[in-house]
Amino acid sequence: MKHIVFLIVVFTLLLTACSPNKPPVNQPSTTSAPGVTDSPTIGGEFDINDWDNVLASAKGQTVNWYIWGGSDGINSFVDTVYGQALKEHYGITLNRVPLADTVDAVNQVLSEKQAGKDPGAVDLIWINGENFFTLKQADLLYRDWAQKLPNSKYVNWENPAINLDFGNPVDNMESPWSSAQFQFIYDSARLNEDELPRSYADLKNWACTHPGRFTYIAPGPGGFLGTRFVKGALYELSGGAEQWQKFEPATWEKWSPELWNYLNELKPCLWREGETYPKDESELVNLFANNEVDFSMTNDITGAGRWIADGRVPETARAFVFDHYMIGDFNYVAIPYNAPNKAAALVLANLLLEPEFQAAQILPENGFGLGYAIDVNRVRDEAAQSVLKAAAAKLGDAATPASDLARSLVGDAAAEYQNLIEQDWLEFVLQD
Amino acid sequence: MKYLTTSSLRLILYLILIAPFLLFVAYAFSTRWFFPHPFPIEWTVFTFQRVLDDTRTISSMAQGLWIALLVSVLSLILGFPAARVLGLRRFRGRHLVWMLFFLPTIIPPLAIGMGLNILFLQIGLAGTIPGVVLAHIIPTLPYTIFTLSSAFARFDENYEFQALALGASPIQTFFKVTLRLMAPSLVVAILFAFLISWSQYLLTLLIGGGQIITLPILLFSAASGGNPSTIATLSLLFIAPPVLVIVATARSLNRHGNEIREQY
């Protein structure tokens, strides 16, 4: 026994002596590409107007992509599809940094700014709405790049849904990745299509005739779908989406009491009578799959498809929408001002818009499930066109029909409402 | 009859202790296991495989192991001389030193982590392995010192004197006598420093700042509402080292168990 013990100690000491020399993770790696030093782009400097120069500069870099990590499907899609392509075609290593909520990445950049840390740790953030708003307002974003990406030609920059992010001008500071629209999920083995509620008013009636069988995601960190659900109710109560595209305190004062009123009337009919709410989509999916509630929510173009493929919900799950006020939007990637590997971040942002990868992201079996960022009509290449068509054909039963989606589609509210809704919801609904 | 109740009660106790493990295995290797099915219907290694294939899992385990290894060795190097003095010598101020080493075991990691957060950010230790290792040493060092010093208190220095008198060099004496006599406690000290670091969530979160990802960080973010199979798989990976340690040190634990407080 004593000998073994002695061996363990020696072995441990040996291990520390010869373990792999892992460098500290956030060491700035701008100067780490040895092949680049003798080119004119020393230390990660590059000319964004010369794409070949960007590619050369990016080679050998590691791109630290801060990305919401709450979905296994998205995580493995990102690692395998983009991770491999970056490695094989561009010599770039992808380091996906999973976040509980995108606001954590915003805080990271903010505290780096406070501590004067440049270069920082973040190269690219999956972002939209208030988080983009915060960083843009604090002047913490890398500027003037999105429309300089070669694949930017596939993006319809004329579309206000793209050039405005929650009512806030994108101003060339973020590049779109995918699109999403709010939908509900139900189990066709439990409910018939004709019993489904088709408006918020309907929903309240349904919930109160089936007490405890409905709940929504708590608006707040990680709960963007819940915020979206609440915004939809606000639209319906106020009878329109347009007035919410611009922030107007008076409008909010006028309608918010009705919103809290509606949600508080709904509350006693909710799962656990609204004393607690699922904090994110994944948690609601668990409740739905285990027959605790009858509806889940999603942003996916694939409807329930991604969750079925993942074994998380019964195969009979289907998606549906109300007749109106189903909020849709685009989401983006942005580069912080102090990103250590900007060139690699640009290459990745460009890769995301590649038609082939855009097609891959909508396939249910790939586990990503969000829609296109590009305008498919702008793709001229025939091979790419057919890939996109094939992908669209594969969406299947679990997705909401495209015509239903289009009919109910409305834009998201101005970014200022996000925090307002989340905070007031805590005070007037959760703690009430 | 009495024997029967005793052993059945004991059986229940053991079942409670082993139950979490069985639960994780059932969830990790099944899919589409929903209410009201009492037992898994579809067994699969799909999720288990996917979690293992996820580069995040492997790198978080490697990072966690590496950090824990550094922490336990550093705690040992720092703690060994201090423990020896505390266990064998009586000197002025000894009580104060005790109190100082006792402090980190009562000050919550929450307060320590929050306090060090901005400082480490300023001096560039935030989000680095050295930073996290340094933070982990705060809770591990006292355990190392207390475990070793109580062993030193039972240590008979005469063995060393005899070895020296018989012509052994100090270095020989240290390795062949001191270390050998201390070996069981050394192992317990090093392994539990390892485990405290391996399972540390808060300090890693507050100092690692999302850049140092260890298994507890992954598990915590998956735990509240994630895929049950993923959660169970991560849990199994998380408890593998502790289980090995408990089994390996079962005998020494009888003596030292109480010194390892429930911080771990």
Add this chain to the structure above:
Amino acid sequence: MRDKFIFSPWLSLAPAMTIVLILLGASLFYAIAESLGIISVIGQNEITLSAFRDTLNFHSEFWISLGFSLWISIASTLISSAVALLLAVWLSEHRGNTDTLALNWNLAFPHLVWSVALLLFLSQSGLLARWAAMIGLISAPVDFPVLVRDRFGIGIILSYLGKEIPFLTLIILAVLRSQSVEYDVVAENLGASKWQRLRYVTIPQVLPALLAGALLVFGFIFSSYEVPALLGIGYPRALPVLALRSFLDADLRARSEGMVISLIITFIVMVVAVISLRLGERKE
């Protein structure tokens, strides 16, 4: 000769003491500074008590969280002490050579993992609920009692019981086994009943150790974050959860409030620890 390896006790103590002093000192310094609103990196250098005022304001969530934290810590400590006492007495009367291993086995499940297991096992559609449905006790998840993520912190308390009962049992067992069994035998010979023996012989024997252990447990539960964060609900929140949430808030004023709460937690835990230490000393 005697001090061949150790020139002076302080030389041997220096490395460990330096590390602990610097890290604890720095963390305390920064905590106090930030709680007073001094965050120099953003050029905020003025001392203000506003974070204290906002936190301790009568309407602040702090008081609700304090009450909630006290409830879960006290309930967990009392229940686990009582169960541990009975379990230890029972185990010491019915010795089994694998018992200590079994109790230590619990060390293999860190609080985080143990809480995860409870979530999977006790939720309304968890394994226990499914078994209840199988034997017809319930027909839908809603019939099953809310045991985790509940308003009263039952899940949190259960999680701590699972971890602290074995811990306290080991402490009591150690005392019982180190002391001679003779008192017990004497009492039995004098005709004391089982209950009388427990009340007048065993409890006084183990009380100092049990009290010291229980106070440590209280301090630990009162200040730990993971379990209430996982097994609690959004409101009311335990104090450490409130502290960390405020601290990580993008709004820097909230950051100072987080620091204030963390300092208050630390203060309470320290007071309890000092009492525990005193009791422990008296035992020796």
